[in-house]
Amino acid sequence: MLSDKTKHAREKELLMNHFTTNLMEILYQGESIDELIRKEIEKAVNELLQTELTAFLDYEKYDILGYGSGNSRNGRYERKLQTRFGEITVLMPRDRKGEFSAVTVPPYKRSTEDLGEIIIKFYQKGMTTREIAELIESMYGAHYSPQTISNLTQVMEEQVKAFHTRPTQAYYPVIYLDATWLHVRRDSVAKEALHVLLGIDEEGHKEILDYAIYPSESCVNYTELFRGLKERGLEKVDLFVSDGLAGIRDACLEVFPASMHQSCWVHLSRNLGRYVRAKDRKEVLDALKKVYRADTVEQAREELTIFLETFKKRYPKLQDKLNQDDPSLFSFFSMPKEIRSSIYTTNLLEGFNKQLKRYTKRKEQFPNEDSLDRFICTICLEYNKKFSSRVHKGFGQLVMQ
Numbered sequence: 386m387l388s389d390k391t392k393h394a395r396e397k398e399l400l401m402n403h404f405t406t407n408l409m410e411i412l413y414q415g416e417s418i419d420e421l422i423r424k425e426i427e428k429a430v431n432e433l434l435q436t437e438l439t440a441f442l443d444y445e446k447y448d449i450l451g452y453g454s455g456n457s458r459n460g461r462y463e464r465k466l467q468t469r470f471g472e473i474t475v476l477m478p479r480d481r482k483g484e485f486s487a488v489t490v491p492p493y494k495r496s497t498e499d500l501g502e503i504i505i506k507f508y509q510k511g512m513t514t515r516e517i518a519e520l521i522e523s524m525y526g527a528h529y530s531p532q533t534i535s536n537l538t539q540v541m542e543e544q545v546k547a548f549h550t551r552p553t554q555a556y557y558p559v560i561y562l563d564a565t566w567l568h569v570r571r572d573s574v575a576k577e578a579l580h581v582l583l584g585i586d587e588e589g590h591k592e593i594l595d596y597a598i599y600p601s602e603s604c605v606n607y608t609e610l611f612r613g614l615k616e617r618g619l620e621k622v623d624l625f626v627s628d629g630l631a632g633i634r635d636a637c638l639e640v641f642p643a644s645m646h647q648s649c650w651v652h653l654s655r656n657l658g659r660y661v662r663a664k665d666r667k668e669v670l671d672a673l674k675k676v677y678r679a680d681t682v683e684q685a686r687e688e689l690t691i692f693l694e695t696f697k698k699r700y701p702k703l704q705d706k707l708n709q710d711d712p713s714l715f716s717f718f719s720m721p722k723e724i725r726s727s728i729y730t731t732n733l734l735e736g737f738n739k740q741l742k743r744y745t746k747r748k749e750q751f752p753n754e755d756s757l758d759r760f761i762c763t764i765c766l767e768y769n770k771k772f773s774s775r776v777h778k779g780f781g782q783l784v785m786q
Contacts, residue, residue, distance in 0.1 A: 423471045423472075423473060427474060430466075430473065430475055430490065431475060434490065435478060437485075438480065438485055441484075442457070442480065456482050457481045458479070458481070459479040460478075461479060462476075462477050466490060542759075549613075553594060553614055553618045554586055556586075556587060556619075557585060557594075557621075557622050558587065558623045558624065558720075559623065559625075559728055560585075560594065560622050560625050560626070561584075561625075562582050562583075562607055562610075562627045562731075562734070563580075563627065563734045563738060564580045564602040565578070565581070565738035566579070567598075567742070569753075569757055571753075571754070575600075578600070578603075579596060579597075579598050579741075580598075580607060581595075581737070582594045582610055582614070583733065583734045585777055588780070589776035589779075590773055590777070591733070591772040592773075593769055594614060595614060596761060597609070597610055598757065607636050611636070612640055615640060615641075621641070621643070622641050623644065624646070624647055624716060624717065624720060625637040625644055626647045626649065626728055626731055627649065628648070628649050628731060629649070629652055629656065646712070647713055647717045648711070649729070649732075650677040650730055651730040651731070654674075657670075660700055665700075672691075672692050676688040676692060682718035685715055686709070690709070721779075723779040726778075727777065733777075741764055745760070
C-alpha cells in the first residue's frame, strides 16, 4: 500500500508530466505558451468551483449522504472571466436552493477590481500570503506582494480576536465539549487537540461558543475555556455533555457549580465493546441501549441492574466499567423528555468536528497555528450563521426553566 504522501507525490509528478508534454507540443507547433497556461487556469478554476460546491453541500457528488439532505447540485451556467493570459470560460455550479455563492469567482464580477475580498477569503481558508500572491497573479494577472496581502488580511486577524472575545448569552441549557486532533506546525508538524465548546440557547439555536488549540486534551484546558465564557457573560448552564475524559465533571462544576454533567453514552458503549467478543457485541450493546433509552431514570437504573446481572459471568469487566453510582450516567433524565435524545451523547458536536477534519485534510497541514486559527474561525462563523435561525430537534417545543 502506498502512503498518502507517496500517492500525492506521484499524482503531482503525473500532472507535471502532462503539463510538460502539452508544453512541448505547443512549442513544436509554434503556438503561444499563454494559451496553454490559459487552459490550465481555466481547468483549475472550474475544479476549484466544484470543490467549493462539494464543501458547501458537505457531500461528494453521487454520495449517498446527499439523499434527503435538503439540497443538491442543480446544473451550471457559463461565465466569461478575463485573465492576464486571455479569456476563460467558467462553469458556475448551482445548488437547488440557490444559496451557494462561490469564493473563487464571486457573483457578477468580471474584472480584478474586487480581489481584496477574494484574498481575505483565501486567507481565511488557511493559505499563506505568499501562496495567495502567486495564485492571484496566475489567475487574474494582478500583482500583489505578500506584504500587501498581509495588510489586507489584517481584517481577518481582527475577526478572529472578535470571535474569541464576543459577549455570550447569560444562559445556555446545554453545552457540549469535545476535542479533535489536527496537524499543526510549530518547529515540526504534530497532531494537537482542538477543544471545541458548542452551546444550545433557550430558543434551540446551536452556536460554537469558543475553541482553542492545545498540544493535548486536558481538563485544565477546558477549565480555561469555561472561565473565558464566564468573563464574556455566561452565568448559567444546566447540563454539560462530554466524553469520559477523567476529571471532566469536576472541571465543569469548578466554574459552574450549579450545573450537571452527562457522560456520552455512545462513547461509553464503544469503550465497553472493546471488552466483548465480536460475536456477542451486538447482543451486549443492544441490551445497553435499553438503559439510556428508558423513559424514566428509575427504569434506566432497573435496566442497568438487569444488564450487569445478565453479563456478569461472561464479561465481569463490564461491572468495573459501569459504576451504578456515577452521577454523570443519568443526569440527562433531569432535562425535559423532548430533548433527551440529543443530550445523552456528544454526536452533535462530533458531527461538526468531522466536518472540520474533512476541510482541514484538503490542506494537509497549516504553516503555523495562526493560519489554522483563522481557518477554524471561518468554519465556526459559517456554522453559527447557518444555524442562527434553525431550532434544534425538540427544543422548539420547550420553555426551559
